[in-house]
Amino acid sequence: xxxxxxxxSCLEAEGRHMATITMPTTxxxxxxxxSPTGDPHxxxxxIALFNKALAVRSKGQFLxxxxxxxxxxxxxxxxxxxxxxxxxLSLDYDEGPDVGGPHAPYRQSERxxxxxxxxxxxxxxxxxxxxxxxxxxxxxxxxxxxxxKEQPGYDRTCRKLxxxxxxxxxxxxxxxxxxxxxxxxxxxxxxxxxxxKTVFENRTIDDQVLxxxxxxxxxxxxxxxxxxxxxITHVIRAEEWITSTPKHVLLYRAFGWEAPAFCxxxxxxxxxxxxxxxxxxxxxxxxxxxxxxxxEALVNFLGLMGYSMSDQREIFTKEEFIADFDISRVGTTGPxxxxxxxxxxxxxxxxxxxxxxxxxxxxSAHWKGKYDEALVRKLAPLIQPxxxxxxxxxxxxxxxxxxxxxxxxxxxxxxxTPAEAAAILDRTIALVAGAPSFEHKALEEAAKAAAAEANxxxxxxxxxxxVAVTGKPVAPPLFDSMEILGRxxxxxxxxxxxxxxx
RNA sequence: GGCCCCAUCGUCUAGCCCGGUUAGGACAGAAGCCUCUCAAGCUUCAGGCAGGGGUUCAAAUCCCCUUGGGGUCACCA
Numbered sequence: 001x002x003x004x005x006x007x008x009s010c011l012e013a014e015g016r017h018m019a020t021i022t023m024p025t026t027x028x029x030x031x032x033x034x035s036p037t038g039d040p041h042x043x044x045x046x047i048a049l050f051n052k053a054l055a056v057r058s059k060g061q062f063l064x065x066x067x068x069x070x071x072x073x074x075x076x077x078x079x080x081x082x083x084x085x086x087x088x089l090s091l092d093y094d095e096g097p098d099v100g101g102p103h104a105p106y107r108q109s110e111r112x113x114x115x116x117x118x119x120x121x122x123x124x125x126x127x128x129x130x131x132x133x134x135x136x137x138x139x140x141x142x143x144x145x146x147x148x149k150e151q152p153g154y155d156r157t158c159r160k161l162x163x164x165x166x167x168x169x170x171x172x173x174x175x176x177x178x179x180x181x182x183x184x185x186x187x188x189x190x191x192x193x194x195x196x197k198t199v200f201e202n203r204t205i206d207d208q209v210l211x212x213x214x215x216x217x218x219x220x221x222x223x224x225x226x227x228x229x230x231x232i233t234h235v236i237r238a239e240e241w242i243t244s245t246p247k248h249v250l251l252y253r254a255f256g257w258e259a260p261a262f263c264x265x266x267x268x269x270x271x272x273x274x275x276x277x278x279x280x281x282x283x284x285x286x287x288x289x290x291x292x293x294x295x296e297a298l299v300n301f302l303g304l305m306g307y308s309m310s311d312q313r314e315i316f317t318k319e320e321f322i323a324d325f326d327i328s329r330v331g332t333t334g335p336x337x338x339x340x341x342x343x344x345x346x347x348x349x350x351x352x353x354x355x356x357x358x359x360x361x362x363x364s365a366h367w368k369g370k371y372d373e374a375l376v377r378k379l380a381p382l383i384q385p386x387x388x389x390x391x392x393x394x395x396x397x398x399x400x401x402x403x404x405x406x407x408x409x410x411x412x413x414x415x416x417t418p419a420e421a422a423a424i425l426d427r428t429i430a431l432v433a434g435a436p437s438f439e440h441k442a443l444e445e446a447a448k449a450a451a452a453e454a455n456x457x458x459x460x461x462x463x464x465x466x467v468a469v470t471g472k473p474v475a476p477p478l479f480d481s482m483e484i485l486g487r488x489x490x491x492x493x494x495x496x497x498x499x500x501x502x
Numbered sequence: 503g504g505c506c507c508c509a510u511c512g513u514c515u516a517g518c519c520c521g522g523u524u525a526g527g528a529c530a531g532a533a534g535c536c537u538c539u540c541a542a543g544c545u546u547c548a549g550g551c552a553g554g555g556g557u558u559c560a561a562a563u564c565c566c567c568u569u570g571g572g573g574u575c576a577c578c579a
Contacts, residue, residue, distance in 0.1 A: 035579050070578055135577070142576095151504055152575065177577050195507070204505055204575090212577040219579050243506055243574045266508080266572095273571060301514095304528095308515055314528055331515080334572065338513050341529045351542075386541045396540085444538075451538095462538040474540045 021193040021261055023327055027060035028233045032086075032093070033223065035067045036078035039284035040085035042337070043238060043268055043276060046302045048091045049318070050265060051236045053325040055094075060233070064096030065226060066107045069216045079107075085285040089295045090318060095230075103230040108222050115217040118225045118255070119178050119210055127254035128210055130176045131158040132169050153206040154179065178211040180220075180251060188246040193234070193263035194332055200246040208247050220244060224251040227260055236263045239334070240275065263327065266306055266334040276337055292366055292390025296353070297346040304345070305335040315348045347388035359384045366390040371401055378484050382476035396476055400484065404471040404493050407500045411473055414463040421464040422501040427454065428465050429494045438487050440479035447479070468497030 030051035034044045048062075055062035064086065066079055083098050095101025105111055122128035131154070133141075142152050158166075159181060170176065182205045189199040210221040217225070227235060242264050252259040270280040277283065282291075288298055296317065303321045304314060308331070310324055350359065360380045364373060367390075376397075383396045399405060413421040431446055451461035466478050469490060475481060482490045 033579090037579075067579065073578065131577090138577085149503075175577095192507090198506070200505075206575075209577050214577080216577090218577070223579090238573095239507065240573055241579095264507080269572080271513090275573070304514065312516060312527060314514085328519090333508055333515095335515090336513055338529075341514060344529055347541090388541090447538080458538060466539050470539080472539090476540085478538045 020191055020196050021263075021327060024054070024058045024060075024233065026058065028054050028058040029061050029063070029231050030055045030234050030236060031063045031065055031227070031230065031232055032091075033065045033067045033226075034082055035070065035073065036075055036082060037070070037073040038075050038078055039286050040078075040082045042283050042285055042288065042298075042302075044082070045085065045089055045091060045285055045298070046268055046305065047236060047238060047265060048086060048089075049299060049302050049321075050263075050306070050330070051234075052091050052093075053322045054234055054236060054327070056322050057325050061094040063101065063103075063230065063232075064093040064106060065230070066097055066109075067219065067222065068107060068109045069212075069218070069222055071214070071216070081286065085289075088285070088289060089299050091299070108217070108226065111222070111226065112215065112217075114229065115211065115221055115225055116215070119217075119221070122180075122210070122254055123178065125254075126181065128178050128180050129159050129161070130166050130170065131179045131207075131209070132161075132166075132174050132176045133158060134175075151204070156207055159207065175213040177209045177213050179207040180210055180247070180254065182207050182247075182250060188249055190245055190249050190259070190262055192242070192245075193261050193327060194330055195264065198242065198245075200243075202246075205246055205250070210251075220247050220251065224248050224255070224257075228252070228255070228257045232260050234261045234263065236265060239264045239267045263330070265330070266332055268305060269334045269336045271336060273334065273336065281337055282339075290391075292392065293342065293346050294349045294354070294362070294390075297349040298342070300349070301342045301345045304341075305337065306331050315345065315353065343388045350387060350390070351385050356380055356384065362390060363393055367393065371397060375400060375484075379476065382480050386476070395474065399471040399475065400481075404496070407467065407471070407497050409500060411467045412464055412497055412501060414467070416460070416464070418501045422498060424454070424461055424464050425468060425494055425498040425501065428468075429491065429498065432482070432487065432490055432494060435487070438483055440477075440483040443479045443482055464497075465494070468494050 032044060032048040032051055034041070052062045054060075064082075066082070068074055068079070079097070083096075086092060093099065095103065095106060097106040100106075119128060123130070133154075138154070141155055145152050145155075158176075159179070161169075183202045186202050187199050188202055188205065189197055191197055208220050209218050211217055226232075245262055245264075249259055268276040270276055272280070274280070282288065285298075289295075299318050300316060300321075303316070303318075307321070307325070307329060309316060309321070310326070310329065313320075316324075354362070360373075360377055363371070363376055363380065371393075379397055379400055383393060386396060387393060409418065412418075416424075427450055428447065431450055432443075435443060435446060437443075447462060447465070448458050451458045454461060462478060466475070467473055469478060469485065470476070470481050471493075485493070
């Protein structure tokens with residue numbers, strides 16, 4: 001039903017980057033299924049991008065499902081942040097909790113009846129069984145196994161329970177979970193769309209808990225039931241799920257359902273190559289937004305992690321990425337999430353890919369009106385080519401809005417003596433006071449002439465002036481700054497600086 | 503530790519499937535040019551096929567082993 005081509009050689013192919021499926025020729029339905037357990041995660045956006053790409057490319061649908069079956073880890077407000085973050089990145093979904101859709105509800109906590117029915121079905125066909133073991137017993141069992149150096153896993157005590165015994169315990173009201181009756185022998189294999197065939201020995205697969213004693217499903221159950229009910233055709237998820245895939249395959253089989261295609265993306269990594277984590281790397285999408293990364297740039301960078309464009313372009317829009325997208329170009333090696341490269345990509349976007357007007361809009365939005373709009377407009381062309389993150393705007397702009405910071409004498413005099421710097425400032429004050437035009441070109445010519453008169457190179461002459469006017473050694477160009485500041489303010493600053501050197 | 507995944511410059515990667523390249527690009531680094539600071543731009547430099555066996559006239563590319571890294575082993579997802 002959800003057919004996709006498998007290449008004939010896929011079973012023998014062992015080389016790397018060996019995608020075993022081709023792009024679907026029928027509409028694919030994909031999904032992202034985050035848990036609302038905290039700040040929206042950069043990995044969620046990463047996986048969402050690839051799922052979205054496949055859906056759009058195949059003219060299918062991309063949906064959002066909230067996996068909120070863990071009451072312990074549930075964080076209030078997290079779900080809303082997920083919605084907002086995905087929209088911020090333009091990774092919007094065709095179906096989801098806040099947009100609805102034909103398979104609603106899209107929140108697992110609201111689908112209990114569906115899981116209950118599914119589990120009853122499994123139970124009645126002996127594909128699953130009730131387990132009455134207490135947490136304490138399980139813990140004891142595990143530590144015993146560990147002491148004996150055995151592989152940990154449920155010892156299947158309750159699987160041997162007679163139907164009558166189980167019924168009796170149930171009647172007594174003993175708390176229980178439902179476990180999947182995993183075949184004791186044989187193998188379970190699946191074809192990973194990116195990696196080829198992967199085989200697991202069934203004896204290494206635990207009798208997974210499907211339904212918790214609180215009546216809520218565990219991930220494995222909910223995930224399989226929902227993907228089936230929601231007609232998901234391709235599951236693109238992170239590599240960490242590979243080892244649970246055979247459990248899912250077994251579940252599909254137990255239900256008698258056809259499994260979707262699985263593609264396991266490489267995990268985003270910290271610098272030390274471990275799975276990306278907030279202790280070692282910023283992972284919150286909120287952080288990236290607050291830092292002044294453009295959503296376009298973040299998506300662009302995420303695309304670079306795990307994919308390479310067919311023409312090797314590194315700066316591209318989401319649309320360009322999707323247009324190029326081909327499963328066979330998706331990588332399998334875990335990419336280190338390099339903030340420096342992200343900053344480079346963001347810089348390319350800020351400096352070259354957005355218009356001046358757009359830049360102004362984004363600065364205003366990022367700083368929430370902290371800066372006067374008219375002045376932002378004047379300054380924007382000077383600052384846009386100089387920053388890599390919206391957050392850096394303040395470094396260049398503040399002295400135009402909030403006054404000149406106090407001068408550091410060392411910065412003012414620079415490589416010259418304070419007396420020499422003072423002389424230069426005196427000359428500049430006279431020049432600025434008498435300048436017929438306060439247009440930056442005219443100022444520049446006049447200043448350079450003065451430098452020549454003083455028998456100095458422009459850069460030497462202007463060093464002190466630069467700091468005097470802009471307040472710091474890193475700022476927009478001097479003469480443009482003067483023009484924007486105006487004659488009075490420029491003179492005031494020069495005099496204040498001169499006084500500092502007296 | 504068992505099982506599973508992965509392996510080209512420090513990092514992201516092209517090349518691998520369909521063996522023959524001076525192994526290409528980007529970020530970061532170094533040097534220089536340009537220059538009113540900082541950016542940008544331009545020109546250079548440095549840096550890699552994890553190791554070992556095969557197969558072959560020829561291996562980054564195909565096969566095997568080793569090593570290394572990662573993931574996973576919950577009434578979390």
